Amino acid sequence: MGRIGGRIGIYASAFAAAFMVFAVTGGIRASEQAVRAEEQGATRLAIQPGRDATIPFPNSGAIRDWQPDGASALFVQDQRGHWYRATLIAPCTDLPTASRIAFLTQGADQLDKYSSVAVQGQRCAFSTLVTSDRPSKRSAKHALQQVGGQGKAG
Numbered sequence: 001m002g003r004i005g006g007r008i009g010i011y012a013s014a015f016a017a018a019f020m021v022f023a024v025t026g027g028i029r030a031s032e033q034a035v036r037a038e039e040q041g042a043t044r045l046a047i048q049p050g051r052d053a054t055i056p057f058p059n060s061g062a063i064r065d066w067q068p069d070g071a072s073a074l075f076v077q078d079q080r081g082h083w084y085r086a087t088l089i090a091p092c093t094d095l096p097t098a099s100r101i102a103f104l105t106q107g108a109d110q111l112d113k114y115s116s117v118a119v120q121g122q123r124c125a126f127s128t129l130v131t132s133d134r135p136s137k138r139s140a141k142h143a144l145q146q147v148g149g150q151g152k153a154g
Contacts (some may be wrong), residue, residue: 017035049131050132052128054112055111055129060109063077070091071092072091085130086103089126093122105114115129
């Protein structure tokens with residue numbers, strides 16, 4: 001009886017190990033497929049400009065670059081390289097010449113149409129934040145002070 005019980009234990013252990021390998025590799029494949037699907041979906045989203053958008057975690061490094069579009073709008077690039085255009089409720093007089101800005105969020109740590117930007121002490125509220133094509137004119141990267149809530153631009 002000891003021999004049979006030992007063999008069953010060995011088979012059970014081997015089966016459990018094989019199942020775990022299968023589950024782990026299947027899980028990895030499923031994760032890779034989900035990431036690819038998300039990236040493809042994000043690429044399609046970025047190609048279709050004009051859709052309402054949010055950028056999660058702007059105060060945790062999710063914003064790569066920004067570029068003013070006159071005094072009434074701003075292009076923002078996220079870490080995945082997608083561009084967005086924020087239009088402002090009113091002109092932000094110092095935006096075209098600003099070298100530093102701060103993105104101010106309301107409540108949740110996400111940039112959306114309820115957010116604003118602080119430029120040299122002036123708070124400029126967004127009226128929209130939508131997906132966009134790449135800006136036609138590239139400029140040098142700007143300094144960014146990422147601050148949530150009642151942040152300050154410097």
